[in-house]
Amino acid sequence: PADMGPGFMPRVLAIGAAGFGLVFALRSVAIGGEGIEAPKLRPILGILAAVAVFALLAAKAGLAVAAFATVVVAGLASRETRLRETVVFAVGLSAAAVILFVLLLDLPVPVWPRF
Numbered sequence: 025p026a027d028m029g030p031g032f033m034p035r036v037l038a039i040g041a042a043g044f045g046l047v048f049a050l051r052s053v054a055i056g057g058e059g060i061e062a063p064k065l066r067p068i069l070g071i072l073a074a075v076a077v078f079a080l081l082a083a084k085a086g087l088a089v090a091a092f093a094t095v096v097v098a099g100l101a102s103r104e105t106r107l108r109e110t111v112v113f114a115v116g117l118s119a120a121a122v123i124l125f126v127l128l129l130d131l132p133v134p135v136w137p138r139f
Contacts, residue, residue, distance in 0.1 A: 084138065
C-alpha cells in the first residue's frame with residue numbers, strides 16, 4: 025500500500041499473529057494428540073499481584089522499594105522459590121533498576137519513600 029499510516033505496522037503484525045494462530049489451531053484439530061494441562065492458578069495470581077504491587081508502590085514508596093516488593097511477590101508465584109534467593113535477587117534487581125533508570129537514564133523517578 026502506498027499510504028502507510030501510523031497504524032500500518034501494528035495491523036500487519038496483528039494479522040500475521042492471527043494467521044499463525046489460525047494455522048496452529050486448524051493443525052491441532054486435524055492432527056489431534058494429547059491436550060495441554062489446565063493452567064495453574066497460583067502463578068497467574070502471583071504475577072498479577074506482583075504487577076499490582078509495583079503499580080501501587082512505585083509512586084509513593086519509590087523505585088527501590090517497589091522493585092524489591094515486586095520481585096518478592098512474584099517469587100511467591102512458584103513453589104520452587106526459596107525466600108533467601110528471592111531476597112538476594114530482589115536486592116540486586118532493585119539496585120540495577122535504580123542505577124539504570126535514575127543514574128544512567130536520569131529519569132525523575134523517586135528512589136525512596138516520600139514521607
